[in-house]
Ligand SMILES: Nc1nc2c(ncn2[C@@H]2O[C@H](COP(=O)(O)OP(=O)(O)OP(=O)(O)O)[C@@H](O)[C@H]2O)c(=O)[nH]1
């Protein structure tokens with residue numbers, strides 16, 4: 324029996340099994356197995372970087388945003404609107420067959436927008452080009468899920484399930500569980516306070532199924548679930564990514580409907596055809612990325628505000644040095660910093676100082 328059949332068998336069994344106290348344990352085990360097979364299924368595509376045929380695009384710019392959605396929802400239309408790249412737009416499904424990268428320049432940063440082929444239900448098991456599309460999504464900083472405002476509500480859940488199936492976790496943090504595989508000593512299970520949905524028995528059984536017999540487990544959050552624990556065992560196959568939901572074609576639905584959609588969390592409403600909501604969308608992408616613009620300046624030079632150094636949230640002076648030049652760290656004495664990350668402007672800071680958006684930084688070398 325192939326892996327896909329095994330997955331299907333477990334999924335069928337899960338669907339058949341009623342959820343209650345008595346079956347909880349069995350369901351947990353099944354879910355653990357399912358995650359293990361899914362990880363195996365994805366293995367080959369991950370090592371061959373997205374499955375040949377030049378599907379995987381080289382990362383470029385300061386961040387990557389992947390457009391994910393069903394066919395004909397307007398992904399290519401959006402790429403053509405917000406970047407200078409033109410991706411073919413047509414009113415039939417599967418117009419885009421490969422990934423098309425475009426660049427969106429915003430606040431001095433270059434954001435790579437990836438237009439991808441439409442995915443369909445079953446994509447995670449290899450339907451259409453689904454697996455490659457999803458593997459590409461996994462490499463992005465933000466998944467921009469494009470939804471059709473004129474279509475049924477379940478499109479969002481179907482896509483979410485497809486992404487979930489391959490280990491993408493949207494808009495959440497990794498579970499607060501410490502897990503370490505050991506060489507000996509058996510299973511040591513501890514919790515800071517008794518977990519509500521998890522116990523030593525189920526944890527031990529799932530681990531045995533993964534052929535793990537010696538491990539330390541420390542649950543630091545009483546609300547973690549069996550699924551969370553399975554995610555922790557499979558941590559190398561999990562990606563925690565932000566997701567922004569964009570409902571397109573709002574020109575074709577009623578105002579009440581637009582209002583209803585716009586009230587959902589992490590959601591923007593747009594119309595590529597009528598040019599509605601696009602600026603707001605770009606602003607939301609920017610906010611979610613949490614990038615910082617740092618203006619670097621040499622002593623005596625006047626400040627140039629048009630070309631900031633763009634770095635990730637929680638970056639330090641050290642990463643600023645690396646962004647300027649590879650060797651600057653070796654000659655580093657201190658940095659002068661003006662802006663909201665310091666009490667006094669300018670303030671002398673060391674390599675470990677965390678910078679904030681729009682700080683001005685001057686590196687003083689030996
Ligand atoms: N009414 C309306 N139609 C739109 C809008 N945006 C795109 N469309 C239409 O939707 C159809 C599909 O657009 P595409 O941009 O090709 O969609 P896609 O998501 O890239 O489709 P695939 O590449 O097949 O996955 C085209 O006929 C567009 O003209 C919009 O804001 N409003």
Ligand SMILES: [Mg+2]
Nearest residue numbers: 398399418419
């Ligand atoms: Mg397209």
